[in-house]
Amino acid sequence: MTGKTGARRKRFPGVIVDLTTGSGHGRLRKHGAERPARRRQETPALASCLQEYVFLTLRMLAIRPAAVCLLTVSAASAQNVSITDYVVPVSRAHNLRIDALSFNYVTEDTKTVVLNGNVNVVYRKFYESLPYAYSVDATGLGSIRKNIITENVERDALTHLKTNLKKYHRNEGSFFYSWGTDSDLDSGYDRPNIEMTLGLGHGRFIDATALRKAGRIEEFFLEEGIIGEHFSKETMIELAHIIDREREYKEQHGDRYENYWFEDMLAEIRKSRRVLGEEIGFGLVRIQEVLTQEQISKRFYGWDITTGVQFQVLNPYEDTDRPPPGLLINFRYSHPISWSTQINTDLHYDTPFSGSFGSDYNLRWKTDFIYEVTNRIRFTTLKTIRARKREDQQAEIISDIAFAISFYIENKINMTLSESFRVARGEKSRQSFNMGLSFRIF
Numbered sequence: 001m002t003g004k005t006g007a008r009r010k011r012f013p014g015v016i017v018d019l020t021t022g023s024g025h026g027r028l029r030k031h032g033a034e035r036p037a038r039r040r041q042e043t044p045a046l047a048s049c050l051q052e053y054v055f056l057t058l059r060m061l062a063i064r065p066a067a068v069c070l071l072t073v074s075a076a077s078a079q080n081v082s083i084t085d086y087v088v089p090v091s092r093a094h095n096l097r098i099d100a101l102s103f104n105y106v107t108e109d110t111k112t113v114v115l116n117g118n119v120n121v122v123y124r125k126f127y128e129s130l131p132y133a134y135s136v137d138a139t140g141l142g143s144i145r146k147n148i149i150t151e152n153v154e155r156d157a158l159t160h161l162k163t164n165l166k167k168y169h170r171n172e173g174s175f176f177y178s179w180g181t182d183s184d185l186d187s188g189y190d191r192p193n194i195e196m197t198l199g200l201g202h203g204r205f206i207d208a209t210a211l212r213k214a215g216r217i218e219e220f221f222l223e224e225g226i227i228g229e230h231f232s233k234e235t236m237i238e239l240a241h242i243i244d245r246e247r248e249y250k251e252q253h254g255d256r257y258e259n260y261w262f263e264d265m266l267a268e269i270r271k272s273r274r275v276l277g278e279e280i281g282f283g284l285v286r287i288q289e290v291l292t293q294e295q296i297s298k299r300f301y302g303w304d305i306t307t308g309v310q311f312q313v314l315n316p317y318e319d320t321d322r323p324p325p326g327l328l329i330n331f332r333y334s335h336p337i338s339w340s341t342q343i344n345t346d347l348h349y350d351t352p353f354s355g356s357f358g359s360d361y362n363l364r365w366k367t368d369f370i371y372e373v374t375n376r377i378r379f380t381t382l383k384t385i386r387a388r389k390r391e392d393q394q395a396e397i398i399s400d401i402a403f404a405i406s407f408y409i410e411n412k413i414n415m416t417l418s419e420s421f422r423v424a425r426g427e428k429s430r431q432s433f434n435m436g437l438s439f440r441i442f
Contacts, residue, residue: 079215079230079236079339080230080231080232080233080236081211081231081233081236081237083208083211083212083299083301083336083339084206084208084301084336085211085233085237086206086208086210086211086237086240087206090127090128090129094123094124094125094126095122095123095124095125096121096122096123097121097122097438097439098119098120098121098122098438098439101118101119101120101436101437101438101439102116102117102118102119102434102435102436103116103117103118104116104117105117112146113146114146115144115145115146115153116143116144116145116146117143117144117145118141118142118143118434118436119140119141119142119143120139120140120141120142121139121140122138122139123136123137123138123139124136124137124138128207130168130171131167131168131169131170131171132165132166132167132168133165133166133168133176134163134164134165134166135162135163135164136161136162136163137160137161137162137163138159138160138161138162139158139159139160140157140158140159140160141156141157141158141159142155142156142157142158143155143156143157144156155187156187157186157187158184158185158186158187159184159185160182160183160184161181161182161183161184162180162181162182162183163180163181164178164179164180165178165179165180166178166201174202174203174204174304175200175201175202176200176201176202177199177200177201178197178198178199178200178201178306178308179196179197179198179199180196180197180199181194181195181196181197181313182194182195182196182197183195183314185316186316189316189317190316190317190318191314191315191316191318192314192316193312193314193315193316194312194313194314195310195311195312195313196310196311196312196313197308197309197310197311197328198308198309199306199307199308199309199328200306200307200308201304201305201306201307201308202304202305203302203303203304203305203332204302204304205300205301205302205303205304205332205334206300206301206302207298207299207300208240208299208300208301208336209296209297209298209299210240210241210243210244211236211237211240211299212296212299212336212339213240213243213290213291213296214236214239214240214243215236215339216290216294216296216375217239217286217287217290218230218231218236220283220286220289220290221269221283221286224282224283224286225276226275226276226280226281226283226286227269227272227274227275227276228274228276229274230274231269231272231274232272235268235269235271235272235274238268239265239268239269242261242264242265242268243265243291246261246291249261258288262284262287262288265287266280266283266284266287269283294375294408295375295376295378295406295408295414296372296375297342297370297372297378298342299336299342300334300336300342300344301334301335301336302333302334303331303332303333303334304331304332305329305330305331305332306328306329306330306331307327307328307329307330308328309325309326309327309328309353310325310326310327310328310350311324311325311326323352324352324353324354325352325353326350326351326352326353327350327351327352327353327357328348328349328350329348329349329350330346330347330348330349331346331347332344332345332346332347333345340371340372340373341369341370341371341372342369342370343367343368343369343370344367344368345365345366345367345368346364346365346366346367347364347365347366348362348363348364348365349361349362349363349364350362356390356391359389359391360389360390360391361387361388361389362386362387362388362389363385363386363387363388363389364384364385364386364387365384365385366382366383366384366385367382367383367384368380368381368382368383369381369382375408376407376408377405377406377407377408378405378406378408379403379404379405380402380403380404380405380406381401381402381403381404382400382401382402382404383400383401383402384399384400384401385397385398385399385400386398386399395425396424396425397424397425398422398423398424398425399422399423399424400420400421400422400423401420401421402418402419402420402421403418403419403420404416404417404418404419405417405418406438413437413438413439414437414438415435415436415437415438416434416435416436416437416438417433417434417435418433418434418435418436419431419432419433420432420434
């Protein structure tokens, strides 16, 4: 126990935590899916598209300025701890936010010439421990626009809910059983589409965001001369554990929990014997700024692979039969390249258990790269390739890449500028620019 009246310190063995970013399991569908009778026949060349994806991803990573790479590498080498040194026994989080809220309305005299609006609501919750883990991801998308050709007002809505439950075979192992559901309701569907997956997997993810926050506190203290050198590895990990136990402090001390939470952190910092002078002073303000105001992206590391049986519980169209069960394989990998960068990738493949096994399939490969330029500016790149193949049709391939810069404005509010490019085989390429505000409710 550190501090005078702080929450009791608990030490736990083991590691856990799943990555909650990414789409996870589920059969792949285009946004605004069409009925089977109206599916387009796209041109082939899946291999060339995959090659293009790998090339673009490598080029994306290579365009970062060399000076920035040198700075991040030198900063990381000076640290006494790496993000991958962090382990945590229990992790829980929930988040509700509104993204991409935008509306554009233009009139000429009494005629409406532009009408375009979008809203995206995201809710995520996860809990990770041994031997159980679960996650809930829900999104709601809505749009309204005026068709410039027909001059009709078109409305689209899409809701998506994904749940996942894992049970590890042994507390000290990485083998797990999994059960998941994936459901969505599109404005073009007759009823919700619901799919279920039963599978086995191996691997684990660690949520090391708390250690990244401890690193930001250390950076502040060094810049302002509160400490004379980097904290030891043990101090950094213990400080991160205290940060990670915020929920425990809330449950034990109620509305005044921050007093005890901060006191334990300060006690751990004093115990490090790195503090110059007798008191930390305004360092407390810096701790509060990092934990309650700064927008720090999630830091994960690890991998897992899941294979199992996927089957449809409810078909979205009343006049079509449910497809046969299929084989699902999903691989995920995350790694913090440095204290300021993070890369995540997710590869999903499924094919039905039928005569078209292997010739009918859905494939999705998604990679996102995050770079925190400063504590107020974040650069994100997302590359996605989706392929849908049916036995009597050519492969339908869609490739998307998006770049976004987010600016921290005030606590819970961010402004984002994004540019995206979309290429589908047999279609004209599409480019779009968007500026929007993101508001985190909790």
